[in-house]
Amino acid sequence: MAVRLTTLCENTAGAIGFTGEWGLSILVEAGGEKVLLDVGLSDAAVKNAHVAGVDLGEIQKIVLSHGHVDHTGGLQPVLLRVGHKVDVYAHPDMWGRKYVGVNSPGGAKSYRYVGVPYRREALEGLGATFTYHTEPVWLNASMVATGEVPMTTSFESVDGNMFIKAENGLAPDPFPDDQALVVKSPQGLVVVLGCAHRGAINTIMHARAITGVDRVHTVVGGTHLVRAKDEQLDRTIAALRELGVEKLGVSHCTGLPAAAVLAREFGDSFFFNSAGTVVEV
Numbered sequence: 001m002a003v004r005l006t007t008l009c010e011n012t013a014g015a016i017g018f019t020g021e022w023g024l025s026i027l028v029e030a031g032g033e034k035v036l037l038d039v040g041l042s043d044a045a046v047k048n049a050h051v052a053g054v055d056l057g058e059i060q061k062i063v064l065s066h067g068h069v070d071h072t073g074g075l076q077p078v079l080l081r082v083g084h085k086v087d088v089y090a091h092p093d094m095w096g097r098k099y100v101g102v103n104s105p106g107g108a109k110s111y112r113y114v115g116v117p118y119r120r121e122a123l124e125g126l127g128a129t130f131t132y133h134t135e136p137v138w139l140n141a142s143m144v145a146t147g148e149v150p151m152t153t154s155f156e157s158v159d160g161n162m163f164i165k166a167e168n169g170l171a172p173d174p175f176p177d178d179q180a181l182v183v184k185s186p187q188g189l190v191v192v193l194g195c196a197h198r199g200a201i202n203t204i205m206h207a208r209a210i211t212g213v214d215r216v217h218t219v220v221g222g223t224h225l226v227r228a229k230d231e232q233l234d235r236t237i238a239a240l241r242e243l244g245v246e247k248l249g250v251s252h253c254t255g256l257p258a259a260a261v262l263a264r265e266f267g268d269s270f271f272f273n274s275a276g277t278v279v280e281v
Contacts, residue, residue: 001142003185003281004029005192005220007273008048009040009074010251014274017051019044021275023070024222024252025078026192027054030183031140035061037181037192037221039074046077048275056081062128063145065194066177067094070252072116079126088123089145091177092132095120097165098173111163111170134176136210146179149198149206155235156199159227180221182207185281188246189213193221195253200224201239208243218247218281220273226255233258237265247281249273 007014009025021044026037036059039045049056059082065071072094079086098115120130131137135147151157163170175197183190191207193200200223208214219240225233240248248266250259251273263270271277 001031001185003183003190005190005279006052006054007251007275007277008036008045008052008054009038010273010275010277012272012274014272014276018274018276019047022252023073024194025074026221027059028143028181028183028192030185030190031142033060033140033143034058035063035139035143035181036078037063038065038071038194039078041070041073043074043077044275045074046081049081052276057083059086061139062086062088063139063179063181064088064090064094065179066091066175066197067096067098067116068195069114069117071194072118075118075123075128076126079123079128082127085127085129088128088130089137089139090130090132091134091148091179093177096173096177099163099165099170101161101163142184144182144210146182146203146206146210148176149178149180149203151198151202152205153199153201153239155232156202158197159224162197180207182211184211184213185217187281188215188217190218190281191216191220193219193223195222196224201236201243204243204245216243216245218249218279219245220249220251220279222252223250223254223258225258226253228258233261237262240266245269247271247279249277249279
């Protein structure tokens with residue numbers, strides 16, 4: 001069984017004609033289905049699908065990795081281009097009122113809303129049929145949305161500048177809605193990360209547990225190492241090696257400094273996963 005990944009939205013453009021946009025959207029083709037993980041910030045996924053020759057009308061399912069705007073903001077233009085009813089899989093907490101803390105040059109701190117920018121009813125009117133889950137959901141015989149990711153490593157934690165609005169004000173966001181998309185292939189697991197707010201290694205380990213497959217062939221997507229200290233980065237590299245990851249393509253919230261270190265450490269098995277990148281397993 002072949003697996004094909006086409007990155008339709010990412011911070012950087014990988015070729016002439018593609019649009020870079022802060023966000024992520026990856027088309028996953030496996031088991032006879034076309035599933036979209038995330039939809040980017042605005043309309044870059046739609047524009048880049050046209051450039052890549054991808055017909056979004058063939059999308060059968062959408063999986064949302066979490067409820068941040070840079071992964072959900074493209075829902076309206078994507079649904080308009082899909083043009084038919086489509087199942088959207090997400091954690092119920094994706095609708096939480098999410099904020100990020102921002103430090104101003106003068107030292108004052110403010111908070112910016114970064115949650116889903118649409119009402120559920122508006123998206124349903126465009127064809128979205130939401131299915132909410134906290135546990136793993138198999139989309140077909142080879143593809144699974146992970147559901148909630150357990151926090152098991154000692155060196156990964158949720159970023160401290162992310163918040164959720166509660167009755168008594170802002171509280172740290174534990175990101176129960178953070179999830180990934182995993183494909184079982186004959187060569188091993190293909191793990192497609194959204195942002196990995198609960199840890200890239202935690203997510204890979206969870207993928208192995210829910211599939212019963214130990215071999216990890218490819219890891220693609222956001223690793224949320226953009227604010228990682230040296231110790232976390234070093235231990236992440238050691239864990240990736242211990243897990244035997246054969247191909248590593250990072251994106252988005254990895255951050256360029258961390259991505260450069262990963263490129264040096266993993267050599268030919270590493271690639272920058274920009275908009276327009278196509279990976280076949």
